[in-house]
Amino acid sequence: MHREERGRYLIEASAFHLGDGNKWQPRLTMTRLACANALSKSQSFPGLTPLFETAKGAVRYATDLGRSMADEGSPRLKV
16 A cells, blocks of 8 residues: 655555456545645545556556646546
């Protein structure tokens, strides 16, 4: 698992081991950090693709996706 703050978000990236074929699926949770006028709120992205041969590759992919979503204000990010 990887955690980092990026702007107003906490990025939590992990990998889920799929039983078939020894593949790893990226998982991502983005949390908007609390501030003076808003509580923290999270959004999960559990079923990301592509699948990876290693957990490290899957976590790296989810981390990079979270960074780009935070930096670019992605419309997929609803929190």
